Amino acid sequence: MTTKAIQNSVITDLKLAPEGHLKIDWVEAHMPVLSRIRKQFEQEQPFKGLKVAISLHLEAKTAYLAKVVQAGGAEVTITGSNPLSTQDDVCAALVEDGVTVFAKYNPDPKEYKELMIRALENKPDLIIDDGGDLVSILHSERPDLLENVRGGAEETTTGILRLKAMDKEGQLKFPMVAVNDAYCKYLFDNRYGTGQSVWDGINRTTNLVVAGKTVVVVGYGWCGKGVAMRAKGLGANVIVTEIDAIKAVEAYMDGFHVMPMIEAAKVGDFFVTVTGNRDVIRGEHYDVMKDGAILSNAGHFDVEVNKPELEERSVSVRTVRRNIEEYQLKDGRKMYVLAEGRLVNLAAGDGHPAEIMDMTFALQALSLKYVNERYKEIGATVVNVPYELDEQVARYKLESLGFGIDRLTEEQRAYLDSWQEH
Incomplete structure (x- = not known):
């Protein structure tokens, strides 16, 4: 063979x-x-x-x-x-x-x-x-x-x-x-795996401090939960953007700021997309972003960060470090895209x-x-x-x-299976 x-x-x-x-x-x-x-x-x-x-x-x-x-x-x-x-x-x-x-x-x-x-x-x-x-x-x-x-x-x-x-x-x-x-x-791989590996990829690629920075997590599914949790652990101020009201409330109760992307775009230092959808960061957001904003994607396809609309606003694009592309905008601001907008934890790291x-x-x-x-x-x-x-x-x-867990006794099982008054 x-x-x-x-x-x-x-x-x-x-x-x-x-x-x-x-x-x-x-x-x-x-x-x-x-x-x-x-x-x-x-x-x-x-x-x-x-x-x-x-x-x-x-x-x-x-x-x-x-x-x-x-x-x-x-x-x-x-x-x-x-x-x-x-x-x-x-x-x-x-x-x-x-x-x-x-x-x-x-x-x-x-x-x-x-x-x-x-x-x-x-x-x-x-x-x-x-x-x-x-x-x-x-x-x-x-x-x-x-x-x-x-x-x-x-x-x-x-x-x-x-x-x-x-x-x-x-x-x-x-x-x-x-x-x-x-x-x-989704409890372990998506939350703990993505949460750790995304920041492994970002940190090894940028070699920049996360503590004190503002991190925008786009999407609060299980992957987003992990990314936000680990960003908080690294000392970041974390903002979550969502389209789902229930997930947005969950993010708020987990201790994160919640706001629309157009508002988060104005204050973010690091952006991580984890939605599975396209164009969640796009032209209108680039127009208000800070100089030096770092854009990364942890969704499967490289469509979450709209690169064509970023290119339209740029006068030059160059690779400034392995897996970092610098886009210089017409007004002088610079944006940085990690791993070509592909999965940052795998394209710029070793994955989970x-x-x-x-x-x-x-x-x-x-x-x-x-x-x-x-x-x-x-x-x-x-x-x-x-x-x-x-x-x-x-x-x-x-x-x-080397861990063990308890098992129900027969009496406990019968109690849980019974509908009658106990």
């Missing part, structure tokens, strides 16, 4: 593999839940004889997930889900481990799309998607590759929004498990901590097994992760930490 992977893969340089192996070994040592599932998969072989295509941010933690799926008997093909988050050394290491890889760091848009299509041309039985790109290509550009697909699992909020739109229109051709909506995903992705990728692995076993009865629709799988991952996590 290794020879086949080497012959078929499209990567930057196989010689980079030693460094990639070190990265994968490091995260494996800090992902005990996924390692436990790997042992189960090695014994059960749930994917024996099947082909699995994966599109995720291609770094070490994703690589370990690919190896776990491979350990379950699958022939795995993997591609990136963001051109700036792919790590070439990790790609090389995966190829040496027998995984076919179609990914490079920072390919041009045409090649990036072609690499994704190449990953699908293996005609997978199962897919793991991030942002809905594989599903979109299968349904629009390459329906000829749909014939073997039993189902899959989706990683992100953005991807689930796309899937649900397809499902509503009756266009979805196979079942997809909404991994992002699992409790363990390994311990966080341990739980998320455990959900991915178990969800893939679940959809493979039940794809006929599920049908072509979007389904949630079964609670028992969610709870299983949390239980494995507790056990890996």
